[in-house]
Amino acid sequence: MSAETTEGRKTVRVGTRKSQLAMIQTNSVVASLKKLCDDVDFEIISMSTTGDKILDTALSKIGEKSLFTKELEKALDDGRVDFVVHSLKDLQSTLPPNMVIGAVLEREDPYDAVLMHPKHATKCLADLPENSVIGTSSVRRVAQLKRKYPHLKFESVRGNLNTRLRKLDEDDMYSALVLAAAGVKRMDWDSRISQTLMPDECLYAVGQGALAVEVRANDFDTLALVSKLNHEETLLRCVTERALLRELEAGCSTPVAVYTEIKDKELYLTGAVLSLDGSECLKETMQTALSDTQTQSSSSADQQQYVSVVAQTISHQALKAAEDLGIDMAKLLISKGAGDILAVARQQNAEGEKK
Secondary structure, eight states, rough: OOOOOOEEEOEEEEEEESSHHHHHHHHHHHHHHHOOOOEEEEEEEEEEHHHHHOSSSHHHOOSSOOTTTHHHHHHHTTSSSSSSEEEGGOOOOOTTTEEEEEEEEEOOOOSEEEOOOGGTTTOGGGOOOOOEEOOOSSSSHHHHHHHHHHOOEEEOOOHHHHHHHHHHHOOOSEEEEEHHHHHHTTOOOGGGHHHHTTTTTBBBOOTTTEEEEEEEEEEEHHHHHHGOOOOOOHHHHHHHHHHHHHHHHHHTSSOOOEEEEETTTEEEEEEEEETTSSSOEEEEEEEEOOOOOOOOOOSSTTOOBTTTTTTTSOOHHHHHHHHHHHHHHHHHHHTHHHHHHHHHHHHHHHHHHHH
């Protein structure tokens, strides 16, 4: 962590994106840490990322990884900040070699939410007229919703949440938006949610609804500090989701969707891979037992990583079981043809990028 100030207190610098939602999320993390350690001061340093600057192109067609994290990770690597707060779904499943996820906080609602144009306020997607346009920047949502609601059209919508909501309300282009429910709720826009999309309609994105704290792998003081924020169930669910994504070698340009839950000490994972138009869909469900054994906290280089996650106070057996479940799910989907579906999706997005 940073050097002590003249008052004998440590100041920890926290990196974040500049958007209102990112600031809300980062402030909530800092507030939680302040409750746990009253001898540390926090300085929030905000910045714009590539994904924040390129607003005229669908995310899947930009053709660059780490759209919302690269600038933040550079600041972390340079030592300008001590940790970074991310929406976990923005983080690549493989981080730079000197970076780790030091904490995953309790998950907010992971589902997708439908926000209607005011003229359709009482409706849900099934009620909308033929060829109504739905705004979403996610190929995962489009692929699934085309299967469920073939009478609708889908168009990309970019910008921060405030911008997207303004486009919905003030323009006549979109009949509805589909957004992550977590972001909508963190903005206190719950009253705008007309419909929540359940797993039979739309599986969610890997890590959706969870916040992650990224730290330099050798910064053991900061790792010890942020590890107090870990939420065990959320972390285990997200480890299995991220392991699936990593093993599939998939990203935001490919429709990969998940659903996870823990019941009776069993971790359940549903994973799906779809074609961009939704015409092909491979979906499977698997489960694994979780160990109760607790692992002693450690601050040395022998700490184990599971899809770039370091969790000092959670059973390594449970973490390994979660990671193995995601890997096994990926292998099952690949054996059924997922690799070919993903390859075609990548090619189609690359062709769209060139146009």
